[in-house]
Amino acid sequence: MFYSTAFNWDFPTCPKKANINFVFPDSVEVTASEYVEKQKIKNPNTKYFCFLWYDSLSIYRLTILSYKRNEKTIVAKWIRSSNRYAVLNNEKLPLLLDYDFRFGTSDPENIGKYGERDGSVKKMNLIAHAFTVIFDNSTGRLLKIESQ
Numbered sequence: 001m002f003y004s005t006a007f008n009w010d011f012p013t014c015p016k017k018a019n020i021n022f023v024f025p026d027s028v029e030v031t032a033s034e035y036v037e038k039q040k041i042k043n044p045n046t047k048y049f050c051f052l053w054y055d056s057l058s059i060y061r062l063t064i065l066s067y068k069r070n071e072k073t074i075v076a077k078w079i080r081s082s083n084r085y086a087v088l089n090n091e092k093l094p095l096l097l098d099y100d101f102r103f104g105t106s107d108p109e110n111i112g113k114y115g116e117r118d119g120s121v122k123k124m125n126l127i128a129h130a131f132t133v134i135f136d137n138s139t140g141r142l143l144k145i146e147s148q
Contacts, residue, residue, distance in 0.1 A: 018083065019083050019085055020083055021085050021092065022052070022085065022087065023087050024062065024086065024087070024135075025135060025137065025141075025142075027135065027141065028062060028133050028135045029088055029089070031133050031142065031145065032062060032064060032086070033088040035064055035131050036048055036088060036093070039064075046066045047066065047068065047069055048064055048067075048093050049066075049093055049095065050086040050095045050096070051063040051065055051096050051098075051128050052086070052097050053098035054098060055134070057138075058136050058139075059136055060137050061132050061133070062132065062135070063128040063130050063131065064131045065128060065130050066130075074106040074124060075096070075126060078100060078104070079094045082094045082096060084096075106124045107121075129148045130148050131147050131148065132145070134146065
């Protein structure tokens with residue numbers, strides 16, 4: 001029998017929750033950062049997060065939304081527990097993805113039974129009517145800015 005000690009499968013130096021930093025094309029980062037900075041001047045106690053959704057091929061939408069620190073909604077819970085961040089200038093804003101809502105559940109204790117989950121899992125959606133930067137990720141080109 002062969003036993004190998006060449007690999008150490010215990011990873012004590014890895015953090016339990018490593019952050020994933022999303023770096024956007026310069027045009028997107030600058031535009032989004034300038035918007036957040038202006039909003040912070042108007043509303044200094046407001047917190048912000050980003051919502052990234054995939055449109056088609058290489059077209060994405062990055063929406064900047066606000067939330068309250070002590071908010072008790074499922075979205076606020078996901079924001080606080082997210083390890084994904086949008087890098088905007090010198091700041092990192094929590095980032096949620098459209099896939100969080102497509103495949104996530106707002107009731108993680110009730111996920112149904114194996115093979116019978118369809119229709120029994122509680123889903124939710126985020127309708128984001130806010131400042132949005134629409135861009136082509138393959139070229140970095142800004143396509144449109146929507147401001148609500």
